[in-house]
Amino acid sequence: MRHAIVTEIWIFAIFGLGLNLLLGYTGLLSFGQATFFGSAAYVAGYLLKYYGIGIFTALGVGIGVGALSALVVGYLCVQRAGLYFIMLTFALNQLFYFIAYQWTSVTGGEDGMPGIPRPALLGIDFRQPLAYYVLVSALFLLSLWAMQRIVESPLGKILQAIRENEVRAEALGYNVPRFKLLAFVIGGAFSGFAGVLYAMLFGIVPLEAIGVVFSGNVVFATLIGGSGSLYGPIIGSVVFIWLSESVSVLWARWPLLLGVAFVIVVLFFRGGVVEAWSRIWRFSKRAS
Amino acid sequence: MALLEARELSKSFGALTAVNAVNLRIEPGTLHSIIGPNGAGKTTLFNLLTGRFAPSAGRILFDGRDITGTRAHRIAHLGLARSFQRTNVFPAFTLLDNVWVAAFACSRSWRGLLWRRTESYAGVSAQARQALNDVGLIAKQSELAREISHGEQRQLELAIALAAAPRVLLLDEPAAGLSPEETRRMVALVRALKGRYTIVLIEHKMDIIMSVSDRISVMHFGSLIAEGTPAEIQRNPEVRRAYLGGMAA
Incomplete structure (x- = not known):
């Protein structure tokens, strides 16, 4: 595999980690994660392009914009539950999409925002695919470590308690909407972080990066990998990006494969690849 | 009064x-x-x-x-802590985690909320174990709440209320x-x-x-x-x- 594909997998996995804090741990299905991914990519991309900021400043901006946009969107969404919540995340994503679509002088509209540089740092030229791959890999591991700390912290327990039994969590003394909002903000920060890495990888912020299809893709990938575990979104990203980058060259109807994989997951392996693997593992151990 | x-x-x-x-x-x-x-x-x-x-x-x-x-x-x-008439626990949690979230809710400090490991809150864990001990479920602390009997779930229900001191x-x-x-x-x-x-x-x-x-x-x-x-x-x-x-x- 080319470096660029693996780099893209790691970036998508960071995006998935953020979603899974909502989906897997808190039980909130957000269909609007691209809002934070795209907003961060546009803002940091703009600053990279016209103001020549450094890589780490850009990533910091991405985290900030991701968290802030998630705070606004999340504040509106956590007031509602169930289907209304999902529809709100979706509708607000559409709103952001059309702002990006219309505001051509800044975002480039349908053409995207091209010409985003990868600034050198400490004499390392990140325009080299290998150098950028190493940087993204390191940042991915850092993100994974941070997310692991979060899900093993009291916050991780509280979010899971909310997923398991919202009424009881409230009765115990937890301000449930506030905790949902916190999960949103953290998820948004991860999305924004991934968005900036994505913009620098391709040198462009395509309009799709803020679109609902992109939001759907990360939900897809996370469910296929397994939303019940920390590593599910990573496995899901490997499957999703690998299929889209390699099979799509051979066969234009590749999303059909994805559809089949999704149906299999929903029907037989609600815990995704992670659960399928652990079942096969147990089965083979019993057989031997 | x-x-x-x-x-x-x-x-x-x-x-x-x-x-x-x-x-x-x-x-x-x-x-x-x-x-x-x-x-x-x-x-x-x-x-x-x-x-x-x-x-x-x-x-x-x-x-x-x-x-x-x-x-x-x-x-x-x-x-003010309550137990519920219809069993209202966290089914996928272990018994200890069930009471742990209850004890943590009313602990005085939430420092390290985002990054400290749950095991490192010695006071909260002790309080949680005490609550399980009070209702006689301490021996089953690592079992999942959905896998214990109805009677034990009622005891757990009470332990969750107690854990908040x-x-x-x-x-x-x-x-x-x-x-x-x-x-x-x-x-x-x-x-x-x-x-x-x-x-x-x-x-x-x-x-x-x-x-x-x-x-x-x-x-x-x-x-x-x-x-x-x-x-x-x-x-x-x-x-x-x-x-x-x-x-x-």
């Missing part, structure tokens, strides 16, 4: 008045039972006292402070659906907690009520129709007509 007090407390759902101008005073250190036929409004009264519903009229005072309209999670922090414990039919043997164990448990906590108890089983209560309030169609010691309640003709008589018939 009463620790928990309801003044002319009412709650209507449309045309139905579930709780009608109830006056209730819970003295500190006592076990105060609320009895009444099904649908008398007992659970609704609990939902009002714990802030799950906002009352339509009237006031609630806790430790002399007006807490009317305060939201449920804030009331929990003041020291409350000042007032509101128990909504802790013996609901228990076998005679499990009921005996639950009664022994409630009796052991008496004196350590101020307890408000909703129960249907009269033998439990009469043997553990200091005071009893009787609800009927949303209103309190009598209050007194167990002996007074047993003699009260109105109560006999409304409730005890109804059960004999």
Whole structure:
């Protein structure tokens, strides 16, 4: 595999980690994660392009914009539950999409925002695919470590308690909407972080990066990998990006494969690849 | 002074008045039972006292402070813990995690909320284990809540309420659906907690009520129709007509 594909997998996995804090741990299905991914990519991309900021400043901006946009969107969404919540995340994503679509002088509209540089740092030229791959890999591991700390912290327990039994969590003394909002903000920060890495990888912020299809893709990938575990979104990203980058060259109807994989997951392996693997593992151990 | 007090407390759902101008005073250190036929409004009264519903009229005072309209999670922090009539635990959690989140909710400091490991909160973990120990479930602390028996889930329900180290414990039919043997164990448990906590108890089983209560309030169609010691309640003709008589018939 080319470096660029693996780099893209790691970036998508960071995006998935953020979603899974909502989906897997808190039980909130957000269909609007691209809002934070795209907003961060546009803002940091703009600053990279016209103001020549450094890589780490850009990533910091991405985290900030991701968290802030998630705070606004999340504040509106956590007031509602169930289907209304999902529809709100979706509708607000559409709103952001059309702002990006219309505001051509800044975002480039349908053409995207091209010409985003990868600034050198400490004499390392990140325009080299290998150098950028190493940087993204390191940042991915850092993100994974941070997310692991979060899900093993009291916050991780509280979010899971909310997923398991919202009424009881409230009765115990937890301000449930506030905790949902916190999960949103953290998820948004991860999305924004991934968005900036994505913009620098391709040198462009395509309009799709803020679109609902992109939001759907990360939900897809996370469910296929397994939303019940920390590593599910990573496995899901490997499957999703690998299929889209390699099979799509051979066969234009590749999303059909994805559809089949999704149906299999929903029907037989609600815990995704992670659960399928652990079942096969147990089965083979019993057989031997 | 009463620790928990309801003044002319009412709650209507449309045309139905579930709780009608109830006056209730819970003295500190006592076990105060609320009895009444099904649908008398007992659970609704609990939902009002714990802030799950906002009352339509009237006031609630806790430790002399007006807490009317305060939201449920804030009331929990003041020291009011409840158990639920229908088992209401975290099914996919271990027993220890069930009580751990309860203990953490009321711990004084949430420092490290986002990054400290849960095991590193020694005080919270000790409090959680104590609660499991109090209800006799410590040996099963690593089992999942959905895999233990119904009777044990009722005990866990109680442990979750205890783990918050409350000042007032509101128990909504802790013996609901228990076998005679499990009921005996639950009664022994409630009796052991008496004196350590101020307890408000909703129960249907009269033998439990009469043997553990200091005071009893009787609800009927949303209103309190009598209050007194167990002996007074047993003699009260109105109560006999409304409730005890109804059960004999």
